[in-house]
Structure formats: structure tokens, C-alpha cells
Amino acid sequence: MPPKTKNNDKSKHNEECDTGDRSSDTEMISILRELLVQQEKNFKLIQTTLFNSVKEATGIQISSLEKDVYSLHSRIDALEGKKSELEKKLSNSDTKVAVLENQLGKALEEIDELETYIRRPCLIVNNLSPEHGKTDEDLFVKLCNDKMININMSAEKISKIHRLHRSNNSETDQSKPLALVVKFAKDRYRDEVFKNKKSLKGTRIVISELLTKRRSALLKKCVDKFPGDRTMRSIWTDNGKILVKCGEGRALQVKSENDIDQIIQENFSQALSITDH
Structure with a gap:
């Protein structure tokens, strides 16, 4: 019967070992579970902390951006207002410029009319060459009496007579004699000469209005x-x-x-x- 006793002792010993191993495994698993739970809590805590930090920082930035955007909108509104004012002023300026241009045009026309009236008693004689020992007045009187029909010209009928200055225009023929301006004492003397200017056809001399x-x-x-x-x-x-x-x-x-x-x-x-x- 002894062998049987030894086998029984081995079985009991094995059962005790198995029981001990299971107990230690259970404790280990329990510890691991606690660690996992703690890790999960730590992770959630870290996640919550990060989220709050990001949210807080983002909230500050968004608030700042909102203020900047509001400020920009205010500036844009102000610029739009100034633009509208400038457009109105520009429109008014264009109207004023148009009025001033119209007034200037009328003023220039009036000045031109006045200058034409002042020049009315004058005629301009082209290509009448000067002669040594003779005045321009002598030359003009001789031209009228010799070349024109029914003209009895004299120095008394002439108020002023002078040569124009030569133009600096390069296209002007520098060899041509200076134009002669004749101002008559009375308009009728001027008209008599101007009406008979065709008598000079065939000569180089041309008489025209000033x-x-x-x-x-x-x-x-x-x-x-x-x-x-x-x-x-x-x-x-x-x-x-x-x-x-x-x-x-x-x-x-x-x-x-x-x-x-x-x-x-x-x-x-x-x-x-x-x-x-």
C-alpha cells in the first residue's frame, strides 16, 4: 500500500502548486486591470486638460480675430463713406469744370470778337519789298495809286504803318519781305483798298485782313x-x-x-x- 500513499502525496502537492499559481495569476491580472484603469483615467485627464487648454487658447485667438474683423469692417465702412463723399465732390467738381470751361470758351470768344473789332481798321500787305530811300508809307501810297483802280491814297488817310517781326518758324521763307500792317484813319479808306485788292492780281503782292x-x-x-x-x-x-x-x-x-x-x-x-x- 505504500506506493499508493506516495502517489496521493504527489497529487496533493501538485494541487497545492496549481492553486498557488492560479492565486498569483489572479493577483497579477487584478494589478494589471488596476493599472489599465489608472492609465485610462490619466489619459482622459490629459485629454481633458489638453482640450481645455486648446479651447481656451483658441477662444482667445477667435476673440482677438473677431475684434480685428470688427475693426476692419468699421474702417471699410468709414472708407466707403469717404469714397461716397469724394465721388460727390468729384461730380460737383466735374460740373464746376464744365461750367468754367463753358465760361472760358465764351470769354475767349468775346476777347476774340473784341480783338477783331480793334483790328477792323487794319489791313496786312504781303510781299511788298522795301526800297532804299523810301518809307513804307510812301511805298504803300504808290502801290495803291499806281496799281489799284479808282483809289486816291494819301498819307493823311493812313493812321499807322509798320512791318511785322519775322516768325521763328523754320518753314517761313526768310527771304520774303516782312509783312506790312496798315492802319487807316477811317474804315471807308480801308474798305476801298480791300475791295480793290483784286487789282493786284498778277503781282506777288497780296492784301488781306489782319x-x-x-x-x-x-x-x-x-x-x-x-x-x-x-x-x-x-x-x-x-x-x-x-x-x-x-x-x-x-x-x-x-x-x-x-x-x-x-x-x-x-x-x-x-x-x-x-x-x-
């Missing part, structure tokens, strides 16, 4: 822009007025460049079409 710079430039534009030759149109001046005539039509006055374009469109388009055919 126009203002504005009207001289406008007359040149008429000559340059009106189509055709002298058989189609006539351009001349009368007491400072610039007149143009198309064919057998009536004389039309040119006061501005706009008049030139309008007269060409209304009176010369038909003549041009006939010439083209």
Missing part, C-alpha cells in the same frame, strides 16, 4: 479741309468773318472746327460724289 491768331488758324483749316479747288468752293474773309461758298450756293460763316465738318457734310458731299463719277 485776323486774330484764332481766326487765322481757323481760316487755314478751312483751306486745308474743304474739298476741291476754286471751281468748287470759295473761301474768304469779310470784316473778320470767315465765309465759305460751295458752287452756286449761299455763303456760310465758319465760327469753329465743328462748323467746318457740318458744312462739308451738308454741302460738299453731293459735289464730291458728282466729281467722283
